[in-house]
Amino acid sequence: MQIAKNEQWISIVLYAGSMLLLLEWISPLDEVTNTGFTSTFVMYIVLCFILSATLLPFWIVSPIKLIGLLFVLHQLFFEPAFLSRDWFALFWGELQLNLSYLLAMEWVALTSFFRTFLFLILLWMLSYLLYYWFAVRKKPFSFILFTFVYLTVLDTFTTFDASTAIIRAFIIGVAIMGVAYLQHLLEKENMRMPAMRAMVMWIAPLLLVIGFSTIIGYASPKFDPIWPDPVPFIQSTAEGSGFGDGPGVGVQKIGYGENDERLGGGFVQDDTTVFYAQSNKSQYWKVETKDTYTGKGWVRSQDGQFDQTNGSLEVLHTYPEVVNLEEGSAEVQFVEPGLLNKLVYTYGASRVNSANGELGTGVNVVTGEVLSTVNGQDSLPDQYEIDIQRPLFPVNDMKEVTNVDNADMEQYLQLPDDLPDRVVRLAEEITSEHGNRYDQAKAIEDFFSNNGYLYETQDVAVPGQDEDYVDQFLFETQAGYCDNFSTSMVVMLRAVDIPARWVKGFTEGERLMGENLFEGSQPEFEVTNNNAHSWVEVYFPNVGWVPFEPTVGFDNQSTFRYGDTDDDNTSSEEDLELDQPETEMPELDEGAEQEDESGAAAAGWSISKPMKYTLIGGSAVLLGLIIWLLIKKRLRILSKWKGKKLEQSADTDTFTEGYQFLLQALAQKGLMLKQGQTLREFAVDVDRWFGHGNMSQLTAYYERAIYREESIKENHSEVYQLWNRLVNDILA
8 A cells, every 4th residue: 555755654643543542452451351461462563553554565564463473372372492393283283172162162162372362363453454444544533432432331341440541542532533634634625745834833733632621621520420330230130130039130020039138120020920818908918027237238137036826926916005906807829929938917917727737837026927837847828817906006196206215126226337428317307307206207208209219120220339229229319119218218217216127028919800719708819929019117116016118109008097087098899890981081271370570669669671671581480480390290280189189079070080180191191092992991001001900990980980870989998099009100
């Protein structure tokens, strides 16, 4: 390739820049791979580039590069004299061995000699390709871009610190682009190479820009990262590509597991049925508790012991006289429990019985676990009954708890020594205006839904080695699933000296219609792996352990008593028939009231014309901002209003208005009722989207109220809860 003499120096500069960029690719290998002797590879790169820059004939350059390649291999792997007969014998033997591995596709068996041999050939090829693109074509941008991508990826996903490497690459890259642009200008304008004095005038501004930009970029303050480190998530994903139970797994399959040492990472849904249940009320199913937060997950400070109780569970729930109890019963039928090897039970469960063989129980008071034996063998029963003394937690009594001695509750106040201070400060800020334990716990429970935290199951971060799980969720991601919310609430409660513990189990599941899996007329529920859940228990000295539900989109299924009134969040209903008609969705009225401006003259003082225009402009901006906020938050505002009306009234018109609002809200979120689609079909689509059956149940009530003119008064609480859950799902 012939290059004019007056342009040769530009080609040499560009080619030298490409060599410096290639060296930036080699320098991290010592740290991020098992590659050694990188200085030897650097020397070979320099040799190849010098030979290419000499413009000597191919038949001279290539043999020299080949000899250089063989000499590098000799220095690294061979002891006989260079190019001697013994040396060639060893070389040929290594070559034959590795070629056989290649043909057999045994990539792992390739020796270090052959890997190095291939790497040196790659460097040889790059020396030619870079010469072609930089010195001949003068198009360096692609390789400069790839260099930046390479360095930033290494800096992000490995231990290599590319701070100075990126600065060097920036200086080299900008200089190369400037010189290449100069060459393009000369060719485009058909100009000769300027004299040295003129060249200085060309190059000086470029050097000033490079130097100034580099200094400013290096010296200017850097903001902390706004996104969590993706490395732990990606590593955990790779480690956990096969689903299972264990710490540090990434994208897992949802379900019960015993190991909670490393929380975080997304999961995929699993609708495998774990058990069926029959109960007069919808309720959470408890399995166990844990008390020690490590900064990454949960372990136990003590394992406790299992005491044989012959079916009695009363030791798990001992409530004082201030807690009223409501008799009830439930029945559980296991289907595919998977890793679940313990009995599930409800709050207030007093005894378990089984009609299919002799059922024995071992109860662990410390962890809340219940193991079972069937006819003397460690096993889960196929089916068992639960006698329940369901607690009605007295709110007024819980509000009497203020400053109490927590001397016996140290294990439920434990926090890691390296918990970030801002977590404690946030907990103190949330509870500062509340003077009793109940209001403080409610303030933390409501904090997440009131501050835009999102329920997310897939793109969920995993904390890095130096990160705290709760701190990352509270201040960085603000998106996660039940483990994020429940763990954060427990930690913040403990930060303000409120004993709390972490609870695992299952939500109530999906209501079944007409299955008749059990005898009797009580509602039946299907509980799947998708219903695996965690929540919080807070200790009140005068009441005991009380459940709280901080996860956005979920409702506390326990009953709280205000004086003589019960606030029942659970469901009890008759079986329903699904027969939905078609309907149309009305439009919601939107608007905002405007306030009249009062004249300044009426106050007895005057305003200059510029000031008047400023006030008018400012008022217009403020009014526009208010209108924008009202429009943006209209769904949330209207949902509060509609929900209040539906909560207070059980008439058909209010229910219809609330249901139509729900359809409109779904449409605005992209779930639209298609032309010709019945409400039954639409409800199924909505339930598939959200992963539950609430829309189908609510639609059944709606159909009966509209077309059969049946009153919803008897099931008003259930209707309101279904509507409220759907609204929470939409807003979340």
